[in-house]
Amino acid sequence: MQVLNGVIKSIEELNEDSVNNAQERMENLIKPPGSLGVLEDLAIKMAGIMGDSRPVIGEKSVIVMAGDHGVVQEGVSIASQEVTRQMLSTFLNGIGGVGVLARQAGARVVVVDVGVAGGPVNVTGVISRKVKPGTQNIARGPAMTREEAVQAIEAGIEVVRTEINRGAGVIATGDMGIGNTTPSSAILAVLGNYTALEVTGRGTLVNDDVMSLKCNTIASALEINKPDCTDGLDVLSKVGGFEIAGLTGVILGAAANNVPVIIDGFISTAAAMIAASLEKKCINYMIASHLSSEDGHKLMLEYLGLKPMLYMNMRLGEGTGAVLAMNLVDAGCRILNEMATFSEAEVMDLEDDKILK
């Protein structure tokens, strides 16, 4: 708890001077003010996060937190629980979704077992921070104890800190966990004050019968656990998951270290909601990437006041959407750094093309 409290305390407001200086330069670039829209906002946000009015995107890491969910006993998922474990190596060896897209983006993939069912994951490169081999069934009681939630969050804090110390300047969040749209929906319901019906989406391959079962399961989880919406740790431990807790730590840890964190889809944004409920200032360090095709994602982003950039109808998780957005964050920084201002351009004789020579 000490680590978590320390991190929460050290999250600052964005650097106002850097924001103002970046804004001023942006307004003087050789284009109509505002015409690059979100690219401009991104660059100015990056300036504030990094405390540098000419921010340059650093090394990139995507941190994929993995965990299993006792609630799959209720039949809320079509896929079998073993898939959580099986997919982890594909992220690292580059044949899985996030493996491919991270290679394209030039991002390091970090995979962490915070709560995968069964024994240790025997894959080189998977970091073991297993709190427990999966949560308890949230339809019957709490997912985990409050202490376990803190332990998983602090694992995320430690992993992101290590990445930042290794040189990461931008972090993307990713998740792997069969059944994890169910706890994520429950988190949305509690913190966003929605009914189970309003937050239940199709997840992966869920048909109408399973949808109805899933909705009832979420309703039971809320009814039995009665999570306290004013206490993020209570919500997380009662209806969350270990990978969601790990991602909460990643987000808080990035913010505490003045590093931007790109939020992936439904599961990652559930973690972002928990992080925001623990310390609202961390929202300033978040960059929304894509709008997932999972129904409730839009509501989550609205809760956080974030706007997605990519409308790709994706719902794979793993950090795929967040990694895809790294190029956009880079683009924003490049606009601020590499475009000329009117006064810079004026000293060049443009038509005679002296700049090229």
Place this chain on the structure above:
Amino acid sequence: MQVLNGVIKSIEELNEDSVNNAQERMENLIKPPGSLGVLEDLAIKMAGIMGDSRPVIGEKSVIVMAGDHGVVQEGVSIASQEVTRQMLSTFLNGIGGVGVLARQAGARVVVVDVGVAGGPVNVTGVISRKVKPGTQNIARGPAMTREEAVQAIEAGIEVVRTEINRGAGVIATGDMGIGNTTPSSAILAVLGNYTALEVTGRGTLVNDDVMSLKCNTIASALEINKPDCTDGLDVLSKVGGFEIAGLTGVILGAAANNVPVIIDGFISTAAAMIAASLEKKCINYMIASHLSSEDGHKLMLEYLGLKPMLYMNMRLGEGTGAVLAMNLVDAGCRILNEMATFSEAEVMDLEDDKILK
């Protein structure tokens, strides 16, 4: 006209075998079917366009067509006409918006003067295909003759052909032309059957007074010219522009050469509408990039049945949005090529991580 007719005749349907083979592989990749959404659609479309079930994105070019507009005499634009000419060198020397983003994307920038006001543009690298130094004022009569429209289209066909011969495997469209939201709005009104009010947007820095003037100007252009909505060349020559004609040629030429063309914002999509009205099959070769903040852009994309991927609130033109989307097209192809299928993954002992060794 012979070149244009030849190009129109040579545009084929997408390669069905390649589409089917790509689709089959996509469904067998180690992820829930459909979970990568638009990335999957992109890859399959690329397969059909290129006639290759494992498409690889080739060299990238953005072709920026520039032209001026007689209609600025009506006061529809805040910026002065000289800006069209002044901006061209910034695209090539990399200090302008598209220059910066093309460098990030690894795309060659090709700038073509199809109708810039005044004499030749004295900038190394600007290709001169000037049909005339700007259009006539569409509020008073036709923008150009039908012959001039064909000449500008054929300039675009020739430029894109040269780029493809130099190795370009994907083309992005870009525009530069002070005042060109006005003719683009007029094209949307005619082909989409909208009123002037429904298609008039803010363009660049336009205030309420100018908006009203702009709307009336578009209404006059439609009233005086009476463009025939069943004849794309008639619409283009009466209420279009030289850069719009050039881009129409780029789009048709790319399609005729089985090369994908990424469509930028409002002006480029107006050209795409003209291209589609000349040969509907060319829509299959188009990839929509972003949704511009210019109001009518949504209506244009609906007309073409295309969905944008990036919601960045951008409205700079120059090809900035199209270039930003190149990374997404590449990502789709990589998913198809680099992700493993379930049967490919099965032969690997994933947990023992043999792939890494």
